[in-house]
Amino acid sequence: MTQEPVYPPPEPYTPNFLRRIRRGLYSWFGLLNEWDFRIPVGALRFMGLNLLLVNEPAAVRQVMVSEVEAFPKHPYMLWILEPLIGRGIFAVNGEEWAQQRRLLDQAFQMAQLQRVMPQMAAACQASLARLEAQVAGDLVAGRSVDADAEMTLVTADVIVRTILSRSLEGAEAEAIFAAFTRYQKRAGRALMLRLLRLPRRRLQGYLARDAAPIRAWLAAAIDARLNAPAAHTPGDLLAALIEARDPETGACFSREQLLDQVCVLFLAGHETSASALGMAVYLLGCFPEVQQRLRAEVLEVLGSRAGAPDRPLGFEDLRQLSYGAAIFNETLRLYPPLSFFSRESQANTELAGSRCPMRALVTISPWVIQRHEQHWSEPNAFRPERFLSDANADDRRWARDAFLPYGLGPRKCPGAAFAQQEALLVLAELVRRFEVLPDPEHEPELVARLTLRSRNGIRVRLRARS
Structure with missing residues (x-):
């Protein structure tokens, strides 16, 4: 049996849903029980509301791809995000969502992955410098590094540089992260x-208290840009959002809509990436053979180009890191940043042979599907080989049919490629410069709220490489 990294085991089955809600006040994992990881569809009725958990891949595609208009986002998730992101793309349905998606797609085309690589690289180099300074002191003092905090900072720095063309560090970053942390805790309880x-x-109102400082901070940056002379405008993602025009109507984002979309991009662009990268660093420390193989791949790629091995990794280098991509995908399988997607059925129908009444709350959980006993061999084990081109037929099938960390269909996350590029760069540069070692006195305590995070951080030891 392959070693299984940390995860919160599901609770024993109980028919008392009120007890599960009580557990869910701390973490949404409390809603789950051991049977959820074995059945195609789970259904119950609570206080007049029909609740379904859908695990069967064909039914998942029915909800998220082939009949997406019949299963819009559930109102509960829309209003829980509204204090933070207003009517941004994560919080709307129908034609309003379609228009926003057309404008965002246009902006992302203008801010292509190769064009944002310098901003990613600058944030990554700043992160490495911070870690080098910490390691020098930590080795003397015998302490470890909080990878969760550093991954939160570097991903926020990446997205701020990409959207606003400036860096994010120090007290400003700490204040924003503290507000996000409070919002996360309250959002889970509010649901x-x-x-x-x-x-x-x-x-x-309970949620708005912590959303307000985040929105005010981003609103000030947007207002400064809108009031700046056109000649001084950098070619960043905010500029692309301002210039975007709907090809069907000619409409553009208003100032309030710009604020909502930037809040979405900041939330999605740093919070989800930080969650996944923190766990990836934890896994590298737990599995030294995986870490060594990634480092060898990085050095091989660098060695094939002029100026190696001291030059920074470039856009084309990252495209050659197939094992690095497999590591990150396996991290996303085991630790999907968004543990649950919720939809509302618009008519009486069936899902995988189970009755789905109108207005049912239909939940699709990457956390459950990607650890489901019927989908994966050794579902709780860390095996990046599942995502390599020479994986066995079963692994390839489930990597195609039961892997949805970014969602599926038309509402799939538009920043998936951005997140993959960012993660590969950060992990590859990290293993070039440091050996990641586990902290024997630490184990992450995972909780599911808006995103998956560790309640007590993610501590590892770093040893600088000569």
């Missing part, structure tokens, strides 16, 4: 309390 029919307005 559980909403299931118990607590008033929506009161819960949104």
Whole structure:
């Protein structure tokens, strides 16, 4: 049996859903039980609401791809995000979503991956410098490094440089991260309390207190840009959002819509990436043979080009890191940053042979599907080989049919390629310069709220390579 990295095991089955909600106030994992990882569809009724957990891949595609209009995002998830992102693309449905997606797609085309590589590289180099300074002191003091905190900072720095053409560090970053952390905790509790029919307005007011400083900070940056002379405007993602025009209507983003979309991009662009990268660093420390193979791949790629091995990794180098991509995909399988997607059925229908009533809350959980006993061999084991081109037929099938960390269909995350490029760069540069070692006195305590995070951080030891 392959070694299994840390994960919160599902609770024993209980028919008492109120007890599960009580557990869910701390982490949405509390809603799950051991049977959820073995069945195609789980269904129950609670306080007049029908709840379905859909694990069967064909039914998942029915909800997220082939019949997506019949399963829009559930209102509970829309209002839980609204205090933070307003009516940004994650919080709307129908034609409003379609227009926003057309404008965002246009902006992302203008800010292509190769064009944003310098901003990613600059943030990565700043991160390495911070880690080098920490390691010098940590080795003397015998302490470890909080990889979770550093991955949160570097991913936020990447997205701020990409959107706003400036860096993010120090007290400014700490204040924003603290507000995000509080919002995460409150959002998880608010959803559980909403299931118990607590008033929506009161819960949104509870959330707005921590959303306000984040929105105010980003609003100030947007206003400064809108008021700046055109000659001084950098060619970043904010500029692309301002210039984007709907090809069907000619419409553009208003100032308030710009703020909502930038809040979405900041939330999605740093919070989800930080979650995945923190766990990837943890896994590298737990599996030294994987780390060594990644480092060998990085040095091989660098050695094939002029100026190696001291030059930074470039755009074309990252495209050759197939094992690095497999490591990150396996990290996303085991630790998907978004553990749950929720939809609302618009009509009476069936999912995998189970009745799905109108207005049911339909949940699709990457956390469950990607650890489901019917989909994966050794589902809780870390095996990057599942995602290599020479993987066996079963692994290739499930990597295609039961792997959805970014969602599926038209509402799939538009920043997936951005996240993959960022992760490969950070991990590859990290193993070039450091040996990642586990901290024997630390184990991450994972909780699922808006995203998957470790309650007690992710501590590792870093040893500088000569």
